[in-house]
Amino acid sequence: MKNKIIDILENAKKGQATDIHIILESDCGKVKFRQKGIMKDFMEITKDEIKRIVNYLKFIAELDINEHKIPQSGKTAMQVNDEALAIRISTLPLTLMDEVVVIRILDSLAERKAESLFLDAGEFDFFKEYIQLSQGLILFTGPTGSGKSTLMFNLLNEIIKEGTRQVISIEDPVEYEIDGMVQVEINEKADISYGPLLKGALRCDPDVLMFGEIRDRNIARELIRASLSGHLVFSTFHSKSAISTLSRLKDFGLYDEELKQSISLIINQRILHSDDKSFIIYEFLTAPQINDYLMGRAVEYTNLNDRLLSLKNEGYLNHEKFIFYSQKFQ
Numbered sequence: 001m002k003n004k005i006i007d008i009l010e011n012a013k014k015g016q017a018t019d020i021h022i023i024l025e026s027d028c029g030k031v032k033f034r035q036k037g038i039m040k041d042f043m044e045i046t047k048d049e050i051k052r053i054v055n056y057l058k059f060i061a062e063l064d065i066n067e068h069k070i071p072q073s074g075k076t077a078m079q080v081n082d083e084a085l086a087i088r089i090s091t092l093p094l095t096l097m098d099e100v101v102v103i104r105i106l107d108s109l110a111e112r113k114a115e116s117l118f119l120d121a122g123e124f125d126f127f128k129e130y131i132q133l134s135q136g137l138i139l140f141t142g143p144t145g146s147g148k149s150t151l152m153f154n155l156l157n158e159i160i161k162e163g164t165r166q167v168i169s170i171e172d173p174v175e176y177e178i179d180g181m182v183q184v185e186i187n188e189k190a191d192i193s194y195g196p197l198l199k200g201a202l203r204c205d206p207d208v209l210m211f212g213e214i215r216d217r218n219i220a221r222e223l224i225r226a227s228l229s230g231h232l233v234f235s236t237f238h239s240k241s242a243i244s245t246l247s248r249l250k251d252f253g254l255y256d257e258e259l260k261q262s263i264s265l266i267i268n269q270r271i272l273h274s275d276d277k278s279f280i281i282y283e284f285l286t287a288p289q290i291n292d293y294l295m296g297r298a299v300e301y302t303n304l305n306d307r308l309l310s311l312k313n314e315g316y317l318n319h320e321k322f323i324f325y326s327q328k329f330q
Contacts (some may be wrong), residue, residue: 018102036273061089114154135265137227141239148236165207208232217252224262242268242285256294
């Protein structure tokens, strides 16, 4: 079974897939790859093979093999073509004994330059002044699969290279293992939850704090407090646009004044796929723009649709792709 999984991973890596879906159908199992944002069939497997694959993946990711009723997630690495390939494994129960699994391939940060995340390498320079801040909250927003964690960790890597600041992360699970940063993993089963971890991390004198994802109002409020008490805080958040990020945070019961005082930058991003490259495009709101919006003033900024139109006019997107992404990003 190990060789079967390695073969699947080899083909996924060769095809530049970001995710591998191992799913059950009525009479068989299927392996599908997500390539350039699109799901594609790779191979059929038997129902017996799918159970053995799921159990093996759960075992190497240190998940509970006997637990079939609740979703589980973990991280591991497998040796593929002389490379330790980091993967995140997530399971989802279907029936009492049947589960499907999704494997996320976690590219090594050492393999890519931060500038390569964008069409124009200079776009990364925009962020450099923000990672020099001594305090504030920087939010990376967008849907699942929009490159939020990848961009955030690349920026953290730039801070770590300077070697002058203490960086602590709280993650669920740890995705990229980075030397020079204290990485703490949430473990609900061991009663290691975000609340005590966040308070403990703040007592350990961090200059920069990274929290994986804002999922509820309690996390949001704690991170705002941390950003107001002399820490630079990074986190991700699911939202459709930079503006809607503020609306969603207000829905959490946060006050306008808290948001104005704490948030330094909101990035809302997506990934575009061309024939030869995948890259991030983004819109952003700075602290003055956030303040204007919350004060009820008109805010002018370059949104994602403006970026798409520019790419079309510059010849990077044909009309068909422009329409596709315009509809997808709504």
